[in-house]
Amino acid sequence: MNESAGNSTSEYIHHHLTNLQDGHGFWTFNLDTIITSALLGVLVIGLFAWVARKATSGVPGRLQSAVEIILEMVQTQVKDTFHGDSGAVGPLALTIFVWVFVLNAMDLLPVDLIPTILGAFGVPYWKAVPTTDPNHTFAMSLTVFFLIYFYNIKVKKLGGFMHEVLTVPFGAKMAPFNLLFRLIEDLAKPVSLALRLFGNMYAGEMVFILIALLPVYLQWILGAPWAIFHILIITLQAFIFMILTIIYLSMAHESH
Amino acid sequence: MNINATLIGQAITFAILIWFTMKFVWPPIVAALEERARKIADGLAAAERGKQDLVRAEQRSAEALNEAKAKAAEIIALSEKRRHEIIEEARQEAKTEADRVIAQAKAEVDQEVMRAREALRDRVADLAVAGAEKILRREINAQAHSELLASIRTEL
Numbered sequence A: 001m002n003e004s005a006g007n008s009t010s011e012y013i014h015h016h017l018t019n020l021q022d023g024h025g026f027w028t029f030n031l032d033t034i035i036t037s038a039l040l041g042v043l044v045i046g047l048f049a050w051v052a053r054k055a056t057s058g059v060p061g062r063l064q065s066a067v068e069i070i071l072e073m074v075q076t077q078v079k080d081t082f083h084g085d086s087g088a089v090g091p092l093a094l095t096i097f098v099w100v101f102v103l104n105a106m107d108l109l110p111v112d113l114i115p116t117i118l119g120a121f122g123v124p125y126w127k128a129v130p131t132t133d134p135n136h137t138f139a140m141s142l143t144v145f146f147l148i149y150f151y152n153i154k155v156k157k158l159g160g161f162m163h164e165v166l167t168v169p170f171g172a173k174m175a176p177f178n179l180l181f182r183l184i185e186d187l188a189k190p191v192s193l194a195l196r197l198f199g200n201m202y203a204g205e206m207v208f209i210l211i212a213l214l215p216v217y218l219q220w221i222l223g224a225p226w227a228i229f230h231i232l233i234i235t236l237q238a239f240i241f242m243i244l245t246i247i248y249l250s251m252a253h254e255s256h
Numbered sequence B: 001m002n003i004n005a006t007l008i009g010q011a012i013t014f015a016i017l018i019w020f021t022m023k024f025v026w027p028p029i030v031a032a033l034e035e036r037a038r039k040i041a042d043g044l045a046a047a048e049r050g051k052q053d054l055v056r057a058e059q060r061s062a063e064a065l066n067e068a069k070a071k072a073a074e075i076i077a078l079s080e081k082r083r084h085e086i087i088e089e090a091r092q093e094a095k096t097e098a099d100r101v102i103a104q105a106k107a108e109v110d111q112e113v114m115r116a117r118e119a120l121r122d123r124v125a126d127l128a129v130a131g132a133e134k135i136l137r138r139e140i141n142a143q144a145h146s147e148l149l150a151s152i153r154t155e156l
Helices: A009-016 A031-053 A062-081 A089-108 A113-120 A134-167 A172-212 A216-253 B006-136 B146-155
Strands: A021-024 A027-030
Touching: A009 A172, A027 A031, A027 B006, A031 A062, A031 A089, A031 A134, A031 B006, A062 A089, A062 A216, A062 B006, A089 A134, A089 A172, A089 A216, A089 B006, A134 A172, A134 A216, A134 B006, A172 A216, B006 B146
Parallel strands: none
Antiparallel strands: A021 A027
């Protein structure tokens, strides 16, 4: 158990679920989320860019092969979903998958590792997994939401898009209902995207914290299976976020 | 769950990462993949061509071999014929030569016979004259009867 967590269990849990914050009211910044995600994003995307810069069309090395496998997986998903030109959706989907995966992977580090290390330097709180912060998941899903509208209007023009919003699915006579349905449908997209990722990761992290409350000699019995299971969860959640983004954007590209 | 300005910061980070991936990660790798796919396709096509070339070359070499064999057989047949001709020629030549030698020998023999006969004739004539001389010495003068003697000599 962490020193600064105090003796009570609820204090320990509460400590682990508190962000390192700066600012007041809405203008509060969760520094741990911002720093961790930026650091890991730069690291992993930088690695990809480094591989891409040295990419050879000849026999690839191990690292390039690994990057190619991930990229081709994403490309296959995009090609299977999109009927026409997918434009920037491939890079977008790759960014989502890779970034969400590494951020989720922070979950596999021992829950006390980073808070304890940083605590030694006088940092009071540190939530190590950015995807357990709804600010992060909503930031991503709202960006996707913005892109959905951007592509809707870009592909169908404003008139075509408005026509679609007002006439699908019940026809022009039921325009208000169509609009209402459309609003619900579109708002559900970012909310479900963000809450699904957040919920899964938050719950997973919570279970890790609860396991950390067990006596040291018992932790491995639950900790190991949960961590192994979590390897699946973090990959799956990253994949789901990516695939849903691809599907939403392909819907934005197609006329009903 | 408290939503705050972190959301804006994260959205900006996300946007930067997307832009960076679009610009520096996706295009080079996709280009490399496509390039490799093209190279592999070319390699396979080249292998296929090579295989066809091999088949054609094998056909050509078999044809050349057959042709060479036919030519060799022809040459052998020709030389066989020529051999017969040469032998035949040699035989003819030898026969001609032999005939010539025989003819020459015969001619020489004839000549020799003629000469011998001539000599013999002279000798006989001489003998006859000598004999006649002996007989006639008593009654015939050689000068007076030389005409007679000459005619006898020619008759012999």
